[in-house]
């Protein structure tokens with residue numbers, strides 16, 4: 354089909370970060386303790402205490418964004434900088450983000466804010482077990498309301514919860530004890546999931562009341578399945594994989610409904626949470642304005658021969674009643690050094706499927722390549738990252754040409770940051786941070802080859818893609 358020559362003039366060309374992965378300064382500015390602070394880092398890896406030192410260098414970093422030509426920047430606000438104990442406001446925290454947002458808007462960069470990106474106050478876990486309690490809903494709404502009243506004059510795009518679908522699989526990020534496993538874990542995760550959905554609906558309603566013209570969305574990380582063969586059962590297994598890994602979430606956020614496959618999955622295991630009609634109505638009445646999609650990889654799915662009731666989140670996902678599936682290899686799809694599938698077409702599949710199901714505009718809020726970068730004579734030649742991002746961005750261009758309403762793309766990440774599980778070994782940024790896991794060095798910023806490539810791409814509005 355015919356393709357547009359360039360991306361539209363108002364397309365948001367951005368890049369993103371999250372507070373705990375980039376800021377550091379965890380003992381400064383009155384910041385409280387977040388749940389992931391408690392995890393013992395292994396040999397410097399996943400130690401977030403200094404991270405990329407953005408807390409002290411954000412002005413220099415925004416200058417680099419400006420020079421790159423970003424017209425938008427996605428970042429998250431640390432809950433524990435604003436409310437160290439989950440309840441009382443810390444003015445220093447408010448001031449920090451005030452200065453950051455002001456510097457962005459003064460630089461002509463549209464801020465897009467993730468309200469909650471994995472950073473949950475430990476105090477609320479101690480007080481009432483965090484998301485397991487209904488009290489968590491009001492505390493999240495309170496936090497969001499503080500952000501809306503302080504920054505709503507300048508921030509028009511908001512994101513409720515980062516990757517709730519993945520977050521619920523990582524115990525230390527939701528404050529569940531490590532010993533909680535199996536069915537008990539799943540049952541509690543379902544309660545937390547429900548409370549988060551209610552909380553997100555309330556915050557969506559509040560955002561629309563408090564900030565005229567603002568837009569707000571949930572963020573999901575879909576991994577659209579490709580059937581392993583032309584066996585019809587492989588296609589059914591793929592569809593069920595999509596239902597249980599992504600759509601279940603969006604059906605709740607966009608329609609206030611448990612999708613049939615998801616409901617059956619929960620009922621068969623006797624883990625369907627306690628729900629009430631008022632909450633479900635609240636969700637239905639407060640759908641998001643758009644859908645934010647983080648895309649890194651897809652999966653290839655085959656029907657499984659194992660017949661037993663099992664839980665999601667394991668390598669083999671099986672269930673007699675609702676279908677059976679397992680993750681399969683795909684000879685056409687290469688992988689990153691960390692075994693993540695590289696399939697740009699998967700992004701197109703996600704965009705097409707999500708739009709056809711929900712008819713909402715979309716933002717691609719994360720997409721990027723984690724890789725070992727080498728600093729050689731002050732330069733980083735990351736052609737692999739240029740290749741990855743250009744091929745994914747090209748799929749976005751294709752989708753826009755086809756008429757799908759994607760209005761922005763945010764590469765992950767603007768600057769190197771501490772990867773969730775691999776520390777500084779697995780780098781994502783356009784800007785290199787001169788440190789490694791064990792040695793903080795001088796933390797200086799160095800532009801990678803991909804920085805110059807993205808700069809040119811933005812300036813030409815993607816005409817070479």
Ligand code: BG6
Nearest residue numbers: 371515516723771772773774779
């Ligand atoms: C996304 C998260 O799921 O994946 C990011 O929103 C994260 O916070 C990114 O950094 C990449 O994952 P990882 O484990 O390589 O850091």
